[in-house]
Amino acid sequence: MEQRLANCWRLTVNEKKFIESALLSDVRVDGRGPLDYRKLNIKFGKNDGSAEVQLGETRVMSYVSAQLVQPYRDRPNEGTLSIFTEFSPMADPSFEPGRPGESAVELGRIIDRGLRESRAIDTESLCILSAKLVWAIRVDIHILDNAGNLVDAANIAALASLLTFRRPECSLGGEDGQQVVVHPPEVREPLPLIIHHLPVAVTFGYFSNENLVVLDPTYHEEAVMTGRMTATLNANGDVCAIQKPGGQEISHRVIMHCLRLAHVKAGDMTAKIKDAVEKHNTERALQKIKRHSSSVAVDVCGTTASLGGKQNQSDGDKEGSRLDQLKLKDETKSMECDATSSAQVQSNKKDGSSKNFVGGPSSWDPYSDCVNSDLLKASLASRGHSTPSKKKDSRRETKPEEPQNEVKIDSAPMDTALTSGQSNEGKTLKDAVKPKHKRKKKKGSSNNAN
Amino acid sequence: MRQIRAEIGAVSKADGSAIFEMGNTKVIAAVYGPREVQNRSQQMSDQTLVRCEYSMANFSTGDRMRKPKGGDRRSTEISLVIRQTVEACILTHLMPRSQIDIYVQVLQADGGTRSACINAATLAFADAGIPMRDLVTSCSVGYLHSTPLLDLNYVEHSAGGPDVTVGILPKLDKVTLLQMDSKLPIDILENVMQLSTEGCKAIANYIREILLENAKQLEYRRGV
Numbered sequence: 001m002e003q004r005l006a007n008c009w010r011l012t013v014n015e016k017k018f019i020e021s022a023l024l025s026d027v028r029v030d031g032r033g034p035l036d037y038r039k040l041n042i043k044f045g046k047n048d049g050s051a052e053v054q055l056g057e058t059r060v061m062s063y064v065s066a067q068l069v070q071p072y073r074d075r076p077n078e079g080t081l082s083i084f085t086e087f088s089p090m091a092d093p094s095f096e097p098g099r100p101g102e103s104a105v106e107l108g109r110i111i112d113r114g115l116r117e118s119r120a121i122d123t124e125s126l127c128i129l130s131a132k133l134v135w136a137i138r139v140d141i142h143i144l145d146n147a148g149n150l151v152d153a154a155n156i157a158a159l160a161s162l163l164t165f166r167r168p169e170c171s172l173g174g175e176d177g178q179q180v181v182v183h184p185p186e187v188r189e190p191l192p193l194i195i196h197h198l199p200v201a202v203t204f205g206y207f208s209n210e211n212l213v214v215l216d217p218t219y220h221e222e223a224v225m226t227g228r229m230t231a232t233l234n235a236n237g238d239v240c241a242i243q244k245p246g247g248q249e250i251s252h253r254v255i256m257h258c259l260r261l262a263h264v265k266a267g268d269m270t271a272k273i274k275d276a277v278e279k280h281n282t283e284r285a286l287q288k289i290k291r292h293s294s295s296v297a298v299d300v301c302g303t304t305a306s307l308g309g310k311q312n313q314s315d316g317d318k319e320g321s322r323l324d325q326l327k328l329k330d331e332t333k334s335m336e337c338d339a340t341s342s343a344q345v346q347s348n349k350k351d352g353s354s355k356n357f358v359g360g361p362s363s364w365d366p367y368s369d370c371v372n373s374d375l376l377k378a379s380l381a382s383r384g385h386s387t388p389s390k391k392k393d394s395r396r397e398t399k400p401e402e403p404q405n406e407v408k409i410d411s412a413p414m415d416t417a418l419t420s421g422q423s424n425e426g427k428t429l430k431d432a433v434k435p436k437h438k439r440k441k442k443k444g445s446s447n448n449a450n
Numbered sequence: 451m452r453q454i455r456a457e458i459g460a461v462s463k464a465d466g467s468a469i470f471e472m473g474n475t476k477v478i479a480a481v482y483g484p485r486e487v488q489n490r491s492q493q494m495s496d497q498t499l500v501r502c503e504y505s506m507a508n509f510s511t512g513d514r515m516r517k518p519k520g521g522d523r524r525s526t527e528i529s530l531v532i533r534q535t536v537e538a539c540i541l542t543h544l545m546p547r548s549q550i551d552i553y554v555q556v557l558q559a560d561g562g563t564r565s566a567c568i569n570a571a572t573l574a575f576a577d578a579g580i581p582m583r584d585l586v587t588s589c590s591v592g593y594l595h596s597t598p599l600l601d602l603n604y605v606e607h608s609a610g611g612p613d614v615t616v617g618i619l620p621k622l623d624k625v626t627l628l629q630m631d632s633k634l635p636i637d638i639l640e641n642v643m644q645l646s647t648e649g650c651k652a653i654a655n656y657i658r659e660i661l662l663e664n665a666k667q668l669e670y671r672r673g674v
Contacts, residue, residue, distance in 0.1 A: 106526075108523065117631040118631075227538070233636075237636055238634060238635050242614075243629055243630075245535070246531060246532075246537060246626055248626075249618075249624035249626045250624055259639070263636065
């Protein structure tokens with residue numbers, strides 16, 4: 001009984017009257033206009049597919065994960081998408097732990113309807129083996145702080161996390177082509193989901209005076225308002241879902257007016273989400289580049305740091321084959337000079353199109369002379385990545401000259417950055433080389449290795 | 451629109467009850483109340499507490515459904531929707547510190563169950579003598595092959611087009627319930643809503659006739 005009493009936050013008559021009369025003069029308690037949104041802030045976590053959204057004081061966190069499952073019998077070629085919401089009592093004392101209450105279920109279903117029926121996520125691309133294995137995408141939404149308008153914030157969080165989620169790539173293998181091999185992210189770059197459009201939810205609050213409509217209600221306004229409507233639209237002007245679960249009755253005119261308003265706001269919101277995701281993606285890309293540059297060319301021999309450049313690029317089969325060729329050529333020597341390796345890398349780069357960074361772990365390996373070239377070859381072969389060289393032997397030194405010239409043109413800016421990295425690393429990490437460590441997936445370890 | 455049929459007084463124990471049929475969809479609603487609040491902590495001193503429970507019978511769809519263990523999310527949401535819809539139209543402040551329960555059970559499901567439930571609930575409330583501002587009627591509209599279709603059945607619904615469920619207060623001509631899924635451009639939505647409003651008004655006329663008939667029957671039985 002006491003628990004229940006503690007959960008009850010009651011709105012006082014004074015507060016109610018104050019909010020309503022302020023609205024009559026188009027003023028809201030936090031100073032916004034009736035149709036203004038609160039400040040939106042989207043943050044991303046370290047993992048792919050995790051996002052935290054702050055809309056004013058409301059905080060919602062969302063996480064996307066994927067699993068291989070059997071598809072539904074009536075949709076054998078499509079993957080599945082499911083949304084789970086968790087209303088933690090941390091957000092609001094009236095939320096009870098355990099089974100989701102009515103509002104939690106409603107929130108989950110609104111977001112689900114917006115994404116599923118409007119086909120925002122392409123589920124057919126999630127199918128791997130028809131009628132046997134498909135990806136099941138699961139979105140978990142946790143409410144961290146309830147300050148009103150959970151639906152909009154949760155929707156934005158779900159969209160942001162779906163946009164940054166990367167699922168592992170898998171290929172069919174085995175004798176009959178029926179076995180599925182899932183490649184871990186270190187081996188092959190994980191793929192993003194195919195998202196056709198972004199359905200954004202916009203929530204309106206209605207009050208007993210019909211002309212009062214507010215957008216993005218706060219916690220107190222939600223307690224005062226007599227009706228609400230959530231419209232999910234995308235930037236193209238399609239209405240993906242509407243939820244007006246009873247409450248204050250509204251005329252058609254007001255509803256259409258609200259929908260048009262929602263269209264405008266959805267456009268803004270989509271732009272903001274896309275910006276935030278772009279920024280996050282570029283940061284991730286930059287981080288990977290930095291990682292590669294520091295790990296790459298450690299100049300063990302201390303020669304020509306100026307060759308610079310490396311760029312582990314990685315993925316390209318062209319580069320892989322080139323490396324293989326090179327490998328075959330110089331088997332015997334242990335690698336000594338990174339200069340050669342870096343040159344190699346440069347040449348590879350030139351082959352594969354001068355992309356600086358392709359995403360994928362850099363399989364570079366800074367090796368010292370204790371490396372077993374056979375082992376290296378084996379590991380390289382299994383990886384299927386082209387990595388710059390490991391075993392370049394000093395014979396390669398001749399090579400650097402030609403590629404150096406070619407590459408210089410397009411990698412000039414890279415060189416300077418890299419060379420500095422190289423020289424530093426060469427001195428400090430040299431001693432930390434552990435012969436046993438083959439290329440480590442983590443950047444830190446590869447740095448150490450070298 | 452499909453053929454509508456309604457019957458009042460199906461559940462004798464309840465204060466008010468009704469069966470509503472729209473084509474092959476058949477729904478039964480029972481209202482208990484106003485009565486004493488069973489959970490004192492939820493008692494509201496200025497209005498009545500409305501509780502709603504929606505469930506689909508296992509035999510209502512083509513294949514026998516298994517009841518999901520964790521509480522069906524769809525049922526929870528529809529219960530919430532029905533509750534808030536009727537809460538808006540009954541005069542809750544006339545019955546403070548009391549509770550009204552409405553139980554809706556789907557006996558045959560062929561599309562449009564939500565609408566049938568709300569229509570049945572309205573009839574049941576009227577039968578129970580609970581004061582209301584206006585009837586709430588509801589009907590669903592779809593949009594397939596660039597034609598708005600009134601009152602979708604299951605086959606039309608599974609064709610994948612949008613499904614708009616609208617609940618209105620016919621005399622006041624205001625929209626209470628509006629739910630939509632799947633994609634639809636805004637202007638087409640406007641047309642679709644117009645169509646559904648007309649459908650709802652037609653249902654409202656039918657409901658009024660039924661209530662009038664029922665009232666006459668009651669008078670007759672009382673020997674007036």
